[in-house]
Every structure is written in structure tokens, then in C-alpha cells.
Amino acid sequence: MDDEFPTRDEDELHTRLKAYEGRAATVAGVGRDPVNAPMIRHWCEAMGDRNPAYTGPDAIAPPTMLQAWIMGGLSGHGGRARAYGELLALLDEAGCTSVVATDCEQEYLRPLRPGDEVTFDTVIESVSGRKTTKLGTGYFVTTRTDIRVGGASAGTHRFRILKYAPAGHDLKDRDQDRNQDGDRNQDGDRNQDRGRQEAARRPRPVVNRDNAGFWEGVRRHRLLVQRCTACATLRFPWLPGCGTCGSAGWDTVEASGEGTVYSYVVMHHPPFPAFSPPYAIGLIELAEGVRIVSNVVDVPYDKVRIGLPVELEFRAYDDDSVLPVFRPRAGEAAA
Amino acid sequence: MRAGDELPPLEIAITRTLIVAGALASRDFQDVHHDPELARAKGSPDIFMNILTTNGLVGRYLTDHFGPAAVLRKVAVRLGAPNHPGDTMVLRGRVEEVEGDTAVVRVTGDNGIGRHVTGTVTVTVPGLAPTPAPDPSDGRPGGVG
Structure with a gap:
């Protein structure tokens, strides 16, 4: 992927985005459910994973499930700090309304077992410069989450998403079409209808103060x-x-x-x-x-x-x- | 086991069911992982596998190979070409280094349109000892099977 020559507006946007580095994305988050056997079983069935370590009285959760325990699910996140929503909203306003997860780096410090209550804190680690990829042009946002059980560190989860304007959709002026719909899932957005092609409708009139x-x-x-x-x-x-x-x-x-x-x-x-x-x-x-x-x-x-x-x-x-x-x-x- | 050893490949049929079941098992309700119409509206030809499922499959690939006593220490994955329904992904692994009972394995997963995933997994296998390098004087062909 190649950097494009940034314009002054892009530099200005990047400066605003960089200001979020180091700020909390989630403070004292709590997993929606304790680690539990049914979710482990659903996971193993989906993955086709028959590892006996994940069943029985001494079962551990598959370590790669780490993120599943902190996902907001359909009802979204509770403990998310405002900074992350603001950062995503800035990107939405710039036309980077689509999201794709690109990287996940996890370290497992101790196994999770059914009954464990997971807590977590997430910090915005970095925001890249503007990048053009095959999907479109946007910014990589990297977060790091520390996951604990009973106060002891259980693992770390570094996650990178690309927030981008789909190829063929221009990055917009920021003051157009403000959209700050707040909470998102860990690896996605909610602008489901953005970018959907209207079925051959006439352009809408541009109504302003003067007309x-x-x-x-x-x-x-x-x-x-x-x-x-x-x-x-x-x-x-x-x-x-x-x-x-x-x-x-x-x-x-x-x-x-x-x-x-x-x-x-x-x-x-x-x-x-x-x-x-x-x-x-x-x-x-x-x-x-x-x-x-x-x-x-x-x-x-x-x-x-x-x-x-x-x-x-x-x-x-x-x-x-x-x-x-x-x-x-x-x-x-x-x- | 020693650096350079290759794990047998694992073929994963990318079914619509796998993509949707993986997304829901990981509590990921993003529309692009279950709704083809909305996925297309976002410029994707169809739904695609979420990163958590890829992560889970990479973990499974390692523990399938090294057995239930193997302990995953680190899994890092980077995604490339998406996994769409109807495709097949072939996971391959190569041992990069072995230190004591811990190995670092480089994993790739290729599908019909390119490289879906590259990853690095650190796994501890109790009782694992590095295999000594073959003695060039013993006359048998060297190399890795």
C-alpha cells in the first residue's frame, strides 16, 4: 500500500487523530458473560476444534477466544470511554465509514476457565497516517487491551482496524453529513447503509438558508x-x-x-x-x-x-x- | 522437532455456515460477516470470515498438530485476501525456531484469491526437545520429510 501525498486538510485531520494516541478506549470494561462452557462449545463447533483440553471438568477456554470474552455483541459495549467514539466519529466524518480488522496479536498469560470473570482496559495505541489500500483510503487504528481475571493479568490483545472510505467513494469534507452514532463493536461499524447505491433516484435538491x-x-x-x-x-x-x-x-x-x-x-x-x-x-x-x-x-x-x-x-x-x-x-x- | 520442520497442511472449506457460525461464536454481529446484501453494499462481493474465526482456526491448526498438551502462548495474525463462501483455505506451518519446549511457528493460509493470513504462533509443547540436526556422516538423505 502506498502513501498518498497529503493535502493540508489531511495533515490537519491526522494531527487531530494522533491526539487520541494514548487515550483510553475502554476503562474498567467487564466481559458480558463469565467464561462459560456453552460459549466454548459453540466456538469449538464452529472452528471444528476437537481439542479435549476444551471440554470436561478441567476444561480451559481456547486461548484464541480471548477477544470473544470482551466483545460487545448485539447490545454494544458498556465501559467504552468517549475518546474512542470521538476518534471513530472523526473518521466517519472524513468519509472513512467502513471498517475492516487487519491485525490481531495476542499473548496468553494464563488459561481462562469457566467461571472466570474477565475485566479489561483498552488504550488507543496508535493512529497511522493516511494510507491507500486495495479496499480504499483510510487510517489504521491500533488498540491494546489488557485482560484480567481477579486482578491478575490473563492476556493482552492488540488489534488493528482500517477505517476507510471504500474505493470509489471519495473522502468527504468533514462538515458534511456528520454522523456520530457512538458505540461500535470491537471490529466493525454500524453505518450499514452508507455507500449503498440508491436505485436510480433523482438527485435531491440542495436546500440551504438562502433557498x-x-x-x-x-x-x-x-x-x-x-x-x-x-x-x-x-x-x-x-x-x-x-x-x-x-x-x-x-x-x-x-x-x-x-x-x-x-x-x-x-x-x-x-x-x-x-x-x-x-x-x-x-x-x-x-x-x-x-x-x-x-x-x-x-x-x-x-x-x-x-x-x-x-x-x-x-x-x-x-x-x-x-x-x-x-x-x-x-x-x-x-x- | 527443529527449525525448518513443516507442519502438514490443513484444508478448511470456507462454507457460509463456517463464516456465520464463527462470527456468532465470537459475538461478532457485524453485517459483513452474515448479510450478503449489506456486505455487497460495502464493496465486498459476499460475506467474509471475521478475524476472530481466522484466529481460532490458526490456533486449532497448531493444537491439532501438537496435541492437547500444547499450550498456545502467542498468536499474531495479519489478514490479506478475505475468505468468502465457496473458497478453500489451506493452512501451512513451518517451525521457525525451537527453544527448550517452546517453538515459534510461521503460519500461512492461502485461499483461491491469495494469501488470507500470515501469522506467528508461539507454542509450548511439554516434553518437546529440539531434534539434533542430522549427522551428515550417517549417509542417509537429509532434509525434511
């Missing part, structure tokens, strides 16, 4: 145009200030929905998921004088022409998305 009023209007089937409260100039698309006088004050007027095709293009290539080329995209001049880009529907793409009178329609896509589109005004289609 939220527009999309709220669309939701109520009203096409709202901004009007400067200082000079009364209409503007579209929505912007924080007036392009004519510079005023930040505004109110809205509802468009009548009447318009004409001011210009258009026909999209042939490249195809995008959820869109079937060829299709026409119009620059519609509304009766109020501002222009809006949208699809021209209910007319063959090669019949769209400049000057075609159109009217607004709110059309639902993908069940949950409403968009303003334009269709030829009655009597005007395919003229």
Missing part, C-alpha cells in the same frame, strides 16, 4: 420569486441580496405559472441515473420576467422550440420529491 423559502413554496405547490423590498426588482434563482441595488431585504411574489421557452437544450449524453435521454431542458421565461431552468414535459423533445408557451406543473418524482416542471400550454403542444 429554503423557495423549496418550502414548492412543497406547497407555489412557485415563489424573490422581490427586493428596496427597489422591487424580482430575482430568480433565490439569492441573499439584490443584484440591482444590493439590498438584503426581500419578500416574495407567487408566479402565475405562465411562461415561454426562452431557450432549451436536448440532453443526449451522458446518461445519468433516473434520467432517460434524450430529453429537453428549458430555460423558461416566466410571465413575471424572471427565468427558471426546468424540464419541458408532455411534449416530444424534438418538438420543444423557442417561444413555446408553457405552463407550470408540480410533478412528484420518486414518491417524496416534488419539482416544478413545465408543459405546453393547452392547444400549443407539437404545433
